[in-house]
Amino acid sequence: METRATRSESGAAAHASGEAELLAALRRGDEAAFATLVATHGGRMLAVARRIAPSEAEDVVQEAFLSAFKAIGGFDGRSLLGTWLHRITVDAALSRERKRRSAPAESIEHFLPQFEDGHHREQPRAWHGVTNEGERRVEDREVLVRALAQLPPEYREVVLLRDVEGLESKAVAERLGISDALVRQRLHRARQALVKLIDPSMGRSE
Amino acid sequence: MTHDDNKPRRDPCRDAAMRITCEECAEFLMDYLDDRVSAEQRFVFESHIALCRDCEVYVANYQHTLDLTRELTLPEAEVEPMPEALARAILAARAHEHGARRSAPPGAGRGD
Secondary structure, eight states: OOOHHHHHHHHHHHHHHHHHHHHHHHHHTOHHHHHHHHHHHHHHHHHHHHHHOGGGHHHHHHHHHHHHHHHGGGOOSSSOHHHHHHHHHHHHHHHHHHHHOOSOOOOOGGGSOOEETTEESSOOOOBGGGSOOTHHHHHHHHHHHHHHHHSOHHHHHHHIIIIISOOOHHHHHHHHTSOHHHHHHHHHHHHHHHHHHHGGGSOBOO | OOOOTTSOTTOHHHHHHTTSOHHHHHHHHHHHHTTOSOHHHHHHHHHHHHHOHHHHHHHHHHHHHHHHHHTTSOOGGGOOOOOHHHHHHHHHHHHHHHHHHHHSOTTOSOOO
């Protein structure tokens, strides 16, 4: 009898074999293979780009695909094509966001909690949302997305890579060319700023 | 910090709680959540949270914010299909670049 494990293994094997065939076709310059790659991965890449560079998401995806097409000969196949494309998309989106920063570095200081003699200057208020589910939670996520857009870009990119994309902090540090300690410092400040930014929109628990 | 002053003075949790301020507690929070603290630091932190309502609320709000952020990771089901116009534009741009490279005289271009 076929078990779930063997089905899963055979599914993975079929997927790997599909990837290998697609990769070989891409390297041959097969037009249909490029169309398949775009159709298969484009939607996810667009969603990723929208989170990081919402105003230029389609340009980001086009740039990412064109970079990928040029680099396909050097792709070693050790990661999945989707993972590789995801990385290219995130890099392209972050690069666009950095170029867009015409203003001097914004300060995050006014989004951080304030203390006086070591105590909270303003008493934190309990939110309704800590245990909420469903529609209210969807609204909370929308509030958070708007707050993310208000963060200075060097803080937003750390949150996106670490908390949204789930990279380890060392991998984030490598990607951004900064130290692990700086990643952790920015991440903590960014999270604190998000707490403050979403606070007015979070209902109060009684 | 909202402490209960009726607690006995020699309560070890209270003594530990007083070893850090709310500001230090907030600074320390990410390391605590990432389990990058010693057993003693954890005890001090948790003692503080147990006695300080402000910090208890702040930690809960921080954790909730983090949970919401992590939920932004895209489930496969929420990914929309690639817009056809964008797919066509990308393939046309590739064909254009490819054609330009093929028709370029030897030695022209950037060598890619």
